[in-house]
Amino acid sequence: MPGMTLPALPEEFQRVLCVVAHPDDMEYGLSSAVARWTANGIEVGYLLLTRGEAGMPNPPEETARLRLAEQQAACAAVGVEQLTVLDHPDGVLVYGLDLRRDICREIRRFKPDVVLGSNFDVDTPHGFEQADHRAAGLATLDAIRDAGNRWIFPEQVDEDLEPHSPRWYLVPGFGGPTHGVDVSGEPLRRGVASLEAHAAYLAAIPGHPAPADFIPAIAAMGGQAMGVEHAVLFRARDLHARPEF
Numbered sequence: 001m002p003g004m005t006l007p008a009l010p011e012e013f014q015r016v017l018c019v020v021a022h023p024d025d026m027e028y029g030l031s032s033a034v035a036r037w038t039a040n041g042i043e044v045g046y047l048l049l050t051r052g053e054a055g056m057p058n059p060p061e062e063t064a065r066l067r068l069a070e071q072q073a074a075c076a077a078v079g080v081e082q083l084t085v086l087d088h089p090d091g092v093l094v095y096g097l098d099l100r101r102d103i104c105r106e107i108r109r110f111k112p113d114v115v116l117g118s119n120f121d122v123d124t125p126h127g128f129e130q131a132d133h134r135a136a137g138l139a140t141l142d143a144i145r146d147a148g149n150r151w152i153f154p155e156q157v158d159e160d161l162e163p164h165s166p167r168w169y170l171v172p173g174f175g176g177p178t179h180g181v182d183v184s185g186e187p188l189r190r191g192v193a194s195l196e197a198h199a200a201y202l203a204a205i206p207g208h209p210a211p212a213d214f215i216p217a218i219a220a221m222g223g224q225a226m227g228v229e230h231a232v233l234f235r236a237r238d239l240h241a242r243p244e245f
């Protein structure tokens, strides 16, 4: 065989819910995949667990307003119309039932077939994972199971939010990707534009490289793994598959 290439994620889905801790978490590469999906008629919603108020030197309330406005522009750049933002505390997000309950509610409301979450591993190739990202990723993983069980957070079912079991769980694929999404061309350009939409946030980070300089470089590495020009890689689990023994 002429080298192993990662398979494309089968695009047999209609609705994707992306759950992240902060404004901008989707825009460091993942939003290029979102741009491809929305261009193909797939509906994508974002659930942000915090308003990102601790992410800039400005006073928190001012930062929250500014970052939400930039997030809305980032969503528009990749065709995302459903943006839900919760007000869990930025920087000190706690893994626990509060977080699981809130994510579960959004899964039952939006009814995605795919949930895209944060990395929950401590170690990554680019350093130790940030605390909020780990909490968000683990709570999302658990909330997917919660959402399918009517006896967990049953008060939501009483509010007419029926149990719902998404099929796929995706997390960013560094350290063991299983699938890729080809984002060559227009999806990558829109992904770059979505990070550029966080202009004030990026301007407040000394020495931050221009999105057009580094987002394509990361996607090019992903592309090599998949045998295309640019790709976003995921660790993907089919939660409806029979367990293999």
Ligand SMILES: [Zn+2]
Pocket: 021, 022, 024, 025, 130, 133
């Ligand atoms: Zn973040």
